[in-house]
Amino acid sequence: MLLKIKTYKIGDGKQYVIPFFRTFILVGKSPNHLYVRFGDTNKGFQVTSKPLFSVRNGHKKSFKIKQYYISKL
Secondary structure (H helix, E strand, C coil), rough: CHHHHHHECCCCCEEEEEEEECEEEEEEEEEEEEEEEEEECCCEEEECCCCCCCHHHHCCCCCCCCCCEEEEC
């Protein structure tokens, strides 16, 4: 079976759609942001090198590893 990955250019980043059985995995990448979504739902996670809006306002909705912030979508 040949894996058909679709690539879309969005602004200064790219988005990849990877078919997985009867659903898909969506991977988005830009210079300081990466996210992975599973199917049509908002289940997934994101990794960014800039603090999120909630972190800047004092709410902890992500955890930090070195210079990266990881949070659930």
